[in-house]
Amino acid sequence: MKSLVLVKQVPDANSVFRINAEGTWIDESNLSFAMNDYDRYALEELLKLKDAGKLEEVVALTVGSPEASSVLRTCLAMGADRAIHVKHEASSRLDPLSIARLVVAATRDQDFSLILAGLQADDDNHTQIGGLVAGVLDWPSATAVMSLELKDGGTLRVERELENNELQVVDLKLPAVLSVQTGINSPRYATLKGIMGAKKKPVTTLTAADLGVEATSGLRSVSLSPPPTGKGADVLSGSPDEVATQLVSRIREKTGVL
Amino acid sequence: MQSKIIVLAEHDGKVPREISLELLGLAHRIKEGSEVKAVLLGSGIESAAAELASRGAAEVVYVEGTAVENYNVDAFRKSIEPILNDEAPDLVLIGHTPNGWDVAAPLAGRLGVPLVTGCAQITMSDERTLFTRKAFNGKFVHQVEVTGARPLLATVDKGASAPFDGTTSGTVRKIESRLSLEDLRASYIETRAGETGGLDLREADVIVSAGRGVGGPDKLGVVRELAEALGGQLGASRAVTDAGWLPHEHQIGSSGVSVSPKLYVACGISGAIQHVVGMKGSGYIVAINKDPDAPIFGVAHVGVVGDLFEIVPALTKALREAKGR
Ligand SMILES: Cc1cc2nc3c(=O)[nH]c(=O)nc-3n(C[C@H](O)[C@H](O)[C@H](O)COP(=O)(O)OP(=O)(O)OC[C@H]3O[C@@H](n4cnc5c(N)ncnc54)[C@H](O)[C@@H]3O)c2cc1C
Numbered sequence: 001m002k003s004l005v006l007v008k009q010v011p012d013a014n015s016v017f018r019i020n021a022e023g024t025w026i027d028e029s030n031l032s033f034a035m036n037d038y039d040r041y042a043l044e045e046l047l048k049l050k051d052a053g054k055l056e057e058v059v060a061l062t063v064g065s066p067e068a069s070s071v072l073r074t075c076l077a078m079g080a081d082r083a084i085h086v087k088h089e090a091s092s093r094l095d096p097l098s099i100a101r102l103v104v105a106a107t108r109d110q111d112f113s114l115i116l117a118g119l120q121a122d123d124d125n126h127t128q129i130g131g132l133v134a135g136v137l138d139w140p141s142a143t144a145v146m147s148l149e150l151k152d153g154g155t156l157r158v159e160r161e162l163e164n165n166e167l168q169v170v171d172l173k174l175p176a177v178l179s180v181q182t183g184i185n186s187p188r189y190a191t192l193k194g195i196m197g198a199k200k201k202p203v204t205t206l207t208a209a210d211l212g213v214e215a216t217s218g219l220r221s222v223s224l225s226p227p228p229t230g231k232g233a234d235v236l237s238g239s240p241d242e243v244a245t246q247l248v249s250r251i252r253e254k255t256g257v258l
Numbered sequence: 259m260q261s262k263i264i265v266l267a268e269h270d271g272k273v274p275r276e277i278s279l280e281l282l283g284l285a286h287r288i289k290e291g292s293e294v295k296a297v298l299l300g301s302g303i304e305s306a307a308a309e310l311a312s313r314g315a316a317e318v319v320y321v322e323g324t325a326v327e328n329y330n331v332d333a334f335r336k337s338i339e340p341i342l343n344d345e346a347p348d349l350v351l352i353g354h355t356p357n358g359w360d361v362a363a364p365l366a367g368r369l370g371v372p373l374v375t376g377c378a379q380i381t382m383s384d385e386r387t388l389f390t391r392k393a394f395n396g397k398f399v400h401q402v403e404v405t406g407a408r409p410l411l412a413t414v415d416k417g418a419s420a421p422f423d424g425t426t427s428g429t430v431r432k433i434e435s436r437l438s439l440e441d442l443r444a445s446y447i448e449t450r451a452g453e454t455g456g457l458d459l460r461e462a463d464v465i466v467s468a469g470r471g472v473g474g475p476d477k478l479g480v481v482r483e484l485a486e487a488l489g490g491q492l493g494a495s496r497a498v499t500d501a502g503w504l505p506h507e508h509q510i511g512s513s514g515v516s517v518s519p520k521l522y523v524a525c526g527i528s529g530a531i532q533h534v535v536g537m538k539g540s541g542y543i544v545a546i547n548k549d550p551d552a553p554i555f556g557v558a559h560v561g562v563v564g565d566l567f568e569i570v571p572a573l574t575k576a577l578r579e580a581k582g583r
Contacts, residue, residue, distance in 0.1 A: 135367015233561030
């Protein structure tokens with residue numbers, strides 16, 4: 001059985017973000033990028049299945065700028081067998097539906113039975129790529145998956161995270177698409193051997209034109225701005241000892257716990 | 259031009275969930291004079307449907323049947339799709355809840371229309387509809403517009419809108435589900451509680467929580483000492499429990515526990531919405547974070563911008579001195 005994991009390159013969360021000149025998104029120049037955290041868990045889940053002899057192949061795919069090839073190299077170094085890079089210069093301006101259509105077009109006829117994605121991306125927080133791909137393919141899907149088990153007869157048992165520490169157990173017929181929640185496993189790190197080996201693994205590069213998909217931005221970013229100020233914390237200043245003294249008196253005044 | 263807005267409602271057995279009433283409230287405010295309808299799926303839900311009809315929906319279409327008795331992505335999507343095709347709404351509102359986002363994206367993919375998720379506000383005029391949401395886990399407010407597609411599909415955050423405050427005398431229409439469980443590719447098995455240890459943070463008067471900013475399990479000591487000095491319990495963000503620095507029972511937030519201590523101290527926590535919903539009911543909130551733009555400062559009462567490894571030990575020391583130890 002062949003599997004696919006969808007991955008995305010996102011700006012490192014510790015970056016200092018500046019809004020771009022048009023005021024529509026962040027200025028992406030001079031940022032450092034990393035693999036979206038949720039996607040690391042999705043990849044690990046497939047690698048575990050492959051280690052257990054339940055999957056033949058794990059393929060990583062990204063729709064992203066030319067620089068996004070580095071996340072594919074990370075996936076290959078962690079253990080993916082091959083990678084597909086759908087190159088798009090302005091991928092952060094593509095709407096999620098176009099990305100889903102590109103994913104489907106790029107993997108058509110490749111016989112994948114299981115597609116995994118991260119629950120959301122840490123930059124746009126869209127929380128929809130997995131479900132959209134399932135909708136376009138007309139496959140069953142599940143989101144916020146916290147455990148998965150391949151059963152006999154082409155079925156998958158998954159546990160979906162609900163709220164308040166509850167889980168929903170669902171069976172899905174394969175082929176299926178899942179989006180994975182953080183904490184489902186402990187993602188592995190690439191080893192030096194993995195990093196060396198990754199160089200020899202195949203990466204297929206495609207474009208929207210190759211795939212005959214008209215990639216649009218039906219979802220247009222109008223503005224990006226800092227959250228409104230006004231209410232919020234009184235920010236204390238001074239040396240650590242000074243702020244500590246101020247905090248103690250605030251806590252004493254306001255809480256009654258001292 | 260009159261617009262038609264459909265709310266996809268959720269229920270807990272017999273009663274509509276609060277998010278559904280919030281969506282009805284939002285639907286009435288999005289554009290003056292809109293026609294607002296609700297869709298509800300389940301089994302034995304006539305009274306829940308009637309309640310929605312009195313709390314903002316001009317018509318409630320409810321689908322009854324065993325296939326939709328429990329939430330199931332395949333049955334729900336297949337039941338909602340024909341209703342949307344018949345009704346041809348301009349906008350469909352869905353809760354940004356685990357079941358809401360689970361069905362919204364497959365529905366959008368099938369209908370071939372974009373989806374906007376996690377909205378806090380939506381405004382509509384004859385010319386354009388603007389969706390206000392968050393990006394970068396709350397660091398920024400993101401406004402988006404959908405061009406050239408109908409219906410518009412959006413998921414809306416819990417608690418973002420006030421429920422409809424009037425009463426309506428809407429009609430109720432039942433649709434018997436013809437789906438059979440055998441034909442579905444997804445089946446609901448059960449809902450169960452996640453693992454918990456002995457810790458119950460819901461009763462604590464003081465909680466001191468550690469976030470990813472603490473940097474590692476070996477560095478939790480300073481936060482633990484502050485919790486001890488305050489006679490409180492140790493809480494955590496999901497980043498900390500996912501990484502295994504603390505067991506899951508310490509996790510506060512939408513998928514962890516909701517707490518309401520008299521004092522909550524957040525150390526190295528950014529303040530993502532899923533964390534905030536679990537602690538915003540705290541009496542007094544102190545945030546310590548080195549990023550002045552961290553969203554946690556938007557919910558805290560008092561904040562310190564700085565390195566927690568300098569601030570937290572100084573606070574512990576000052577507390578011990580104040581207590582005369
Ligand atoms: C469906 C869903 C459910 C979720 N449920 C939950 C939940 O129940 N609970 C939860 O917490 N999250 C939950 N999350 C995850 C949530 O979105 C965030 O990812 C998480 O809360 C981030 O944790 P954090 O604030 O510790 O880490 P980060 O967001 O990485 O923030 C770390 C912070 O530490 C600061 N920092 C770093 N070093 C220092 C230092 N030396 N001194 C001071 N500050 C420092 C940084 O400035 C940053 O603000 C959920 C997400 C989803 C999608």
